Amino acid sequence: MVNFLINYVLVPVLESSIAKTILRIIDTDNHSGQLLVISLEHQLKKPWVVGFEEVSFELEQGILRMDQDVPAAYMLKPEDELSEKEKSSRETSWRLIRELVEGKNAGDLFIDGEFGKRVADHAAVSNTSRAMIYKLLYRYWAYGQSKNVFLWQSSNWGAPGKRKIYKDDVQPGRPPLYRGVVKADRAIRVTDFDLTCIEVAFLRYVNKKEGSVQKAFDWMVKNYYREVLSDGTIGDVKRGKHPTITQFRHYSKLYFDRLAILKSQAGEIRWLKDHRAIKGSAVDGLVGPTHRYEIDATIADIYLVHRINRNWIIGRPVLYIVVDAYSRMIVGVHVGLEGPSWEGARHALYNAFTSKVEYCKRYGIEIDEKEWPCHHIPKEVSADRAELLSNAGEEFSNTLDVILKIAPPYRPDWKSIVESRFKLINQGLSLKFLPGGVDARRNERGDRDYQLDARYDLDQFTAIIINQILYHNATLHLPHLATNDMVRDEIELYPIGLWNWGMRNSLLNIKNRSDTEIKIALLPSALATVRRSGIYFKGVFYTCDLAEHEEWFAKAHNFGIQRIKVWYDPNSADNVWIRDRSSFIRLEIVDYLKEKYSGFRLEEVVDRIAILGQASPDKEYERLNRAARTRDANDEIDAQAKAMKKAAPPPPSRAAAKSNKLANRRTEVELLRAADSAELSELSHPNVPPQPATQPQQASKPEPSGRKKVVLSLVSSKLQRTE
Structure with missing residues (x-):
């Protein structure tokens, strides 16, 4: 679920059904799942309500983006730079709405649809118009809910940043020399047209369309500073009429600073990973153990063998680690063969949330509860998108009341603690020197393949990992995590020491559930x-x-x-x-x-x-043939019935055609009974020898069967009676 923050803005990127212009979030209601927003269009209007699910859907689809806007410069002016008139104007406006907004949520004014009544009552008490109260409220909400929104929207920045105006007989810049002689080609007086050309050309370098500043400069000269001949062709460069490369570099700084250029050249992924500023530490905001767990997976640098046949190599295992960010305690582990997915992650999380005594005993390791006392449900879990960004991950979050923090793609620094655990385990075990370990050095021709040295099965390697985790939790020295309270209590600054001290002094409500509940929640x-x-x-x-x-x-x-x-x-x-x-x-x-x-x-x-449920190709072919033959037979019967219907005389009227249905039915029943009796009488003389067949002189019509004879005789007698 997206975390909506008050004063953040929703910016439409594509055509949105929610936001036609930029909207500001002025209040949230988690209980009802609604946001109160106001449009930032020029003519401010009344706020309205939108649903969490609608906004979340458009954020996920990239239709909207949520961002924090930059306050206007006039709102950030220091108090000592404000005139007394400006302060007085601000305080006057603030007093008119102070009772409506101070210490209250914006949504409180809209409860029960009484917004208009509340404003009218306040306007009457304040002896001012409702229009003025509405105007001030909308401005207060739209521009960030700060008293400074009522400052005058004007700034006096002075001369810095303005282009220098030269006298008519003065050339800009130092005269350039070539072998002691002043060059004829020198800096020009930069006009607005020149600045536009510089901006457009330098933007090509920023957007990586040109490989260097020099190439962007050459592109500018080629496209903007060429002579046009009388026949319409493009001639040579206008010598001495274009900015120099030095001017090009200087004036480009008016539009792009060095940091913006570096961001563009490095790309967002490399910028965030390698060039961004590092502020604070990974434990900022954490109040104790179980506040945040970090989970991640890696493919271990070792090959394993099958438990049944030691000559079968089963490949490299997938190692899952769960770490408590506060104490650096490894609280959960899982070694398996399934790649980074929910299936592997749920085993590691289940291990982190339950007691380790029985788990270690399964691999032949006897421990006391105090050696690995981690069996709690955290407040937050930080993970990659591969494992927990799924319906199962969301279900786990809702069932156990755990907040999921999913790291963006290519951002391992969002869970740097668990990433560093893999490095520590690899260093401690020196996996590449174990039998079957992946040697980091390049193999030379004739060297033995390290896969053939594999000797550990999955359970044995899991036992090795457990031993290394117990060693890590008890011996990793962490003096940089010491707080004043820890120093006062003289605790040992190791993961297990920090964990035990934090559990005794934690401000969190530590949660525990039964093993069955945890397992169900992770399914x-x-x-x-x-x-x-x-x-x-x-x-x-x-x-x-x-x-x-x-x-x-x-x-x-x-x-x-x-x-x-x-x-x-x-x-x-x-x-x-x-x-x-x-x-x-x-x-x-x-x-x-x-x-x-x-x-x-x-x-x-x-x-x-x-x-x-699948049919074989032969059976399907046979079915198609049978269906075709069946349809042919039915079509033939339909044609015969159609011809007989056409040959029969038509009824005198529709009413006559539909009359006497019961009588006709009785007649048909008599015919069927007589025909059935005729067939039974033929079956009663099975021993009568058949008559010898004689060769007919001429082809004659076949004799009708006994059933058909009876039917024809009954029909003819019926017709005679009716006549």
């Missing part, structure tokens, strides 16, 4: 549907006691399917949960599907269902 979630046969998710039907007791499936059958949120473990189709108020209920696969899907990974189940 991905999705929507399932409640149907007649069960809770349908990923092609599998589930059930639970709650659903059966409240008859969810019968309700879905009679009143329509419903959607329900489920949490699931991708590693097992059996691990699916739903939430009932504050508790989680595990779903069970319905009995008739357990044998098919129980014990498999969810991805395997989805793949199986998808594969079984």
Whole structure:
């Protein structure tokens, strides 16, 4: 969720449905999810309300950008430079609205739609017009909610910055010499046209269209200071009529300073990473342990082998580290084979939020709780976009009430503490000298491939990492983190010492949850549907006691399917949960599907269902052929029926065509019964020998079947009776 700050401005970049001009945020309401904004257009108007979700969507899509504007120069003038009249004018305006805004939120005036009434009442008490109160309020909100917005909008900057005016007989600059002789080509009197040419040409250098200042100068001379011949062609350069390269460099500073040029040449990514100013430290604003955890992943510089067959190389593992920014304590770790993703990050976070005693015992390391006493939920988690910028990461944030801080792309300095932990671990372990370690030196021809030296499996390497983390937490000396209170208490300035001291003196409300709640919160979630046969998710039907007791499936059958949120473990189709108020209920696969899907990974189940649902190419070809033949047969029947309908005499009227439907139906029933009786009578003499076939002299029409004979006779008799 975007953090909206009062007095920040929303600038439309593309066509926006919210902002036609620049808007200023003058109040926020997190409870209702709304912003109060005012337009900065010339004629100030009444503020209005927009929703968090609408603004967040346009910020994410790049339609809007949120920024902090630069206050006008007149608002920043020191008090000693203000005249008494200007101060008096400011105080007069401030007194007229002070009671409405001082110590209050802008949104308070708009509660219950009583803004106009409140302004009218205040205007009556202040003995002034409502229009004046509105004007002052809008100006106060639009320009930053400071008393100085009522200063006079004028500044007297004096002579600096103005171009020098030369006398008619004076040439600018020192006379240039060439071998002791004054050159004829010298600096010119720069006009407004020359300044425009310099600005346009130097901008090409700033925008990297020209590789150097000299090339930008040459471009300017080529395009702006050439003679035009009578036939319309371009001639030589106007000698002595263009600014010199020195003037070009000097006057370009009027438009671009050195820092702006460096920013442009370096690019935003390199500027932020390598050239920006470093202010403060990584612990500024932190009040104790668990205030902020930083998480990141790296691919370890070592090759591992398979646990079953030691000759199988499984590649390099992915190492996740979670660090407490306040104490530099490594509070969580995970070694796996899945690349930087939520799947790996959730294991590391679960490790950071739970006790480490059982975790270490799993790898053969016995520790006491006091050796690694980190099992708390932090207030903030700082991470890369790859791991936590997802629906699962947002769900984890909402469930455990943790604030996510996602670093922008190419900004490792936003989580510099965890980045430096990788360096310390690599230095401490000297991974490139371990068996299977990636040697930083270039291999020479004939050298042994270091991959072939791999001997550690995943569990053994995890145990090595745990030992190194315990060493780091107990021995890394951090004197630069000492505060006056720490010095007074004479604590040992190591991560575990800072952690323990901070936990005793922390101002934070330390949060703890059960292991089950933490694990559920870290699992991905999705929507399932409640149907007649069960809770349908990923092609599998589930059930639970709650659903059966409240008859969810019968309700879905009679009143329509419903959607329900489920949490699931991708590693097992059996691990699916739903939430009932504050508790989680595990779903069970319905009995008739357990044998098919129980014990498999969810991805395997989805793949199986998808594969079984596919038809082979031969079967699809056969289906298409059969469909074509079926359509041909039906079309032939339709043609026959159409011809017979056309041959029959038309009814005298529509009413006559629709009359006697019951009588006609009874007649048809009689025909069907007679035909069925005729077919049964033929079946009653199965032993009658067939008559020998004789060769006909002429082709004759085939004899009608017994069923057809009966039908024809009944029809003819019916027609005779009607006649």
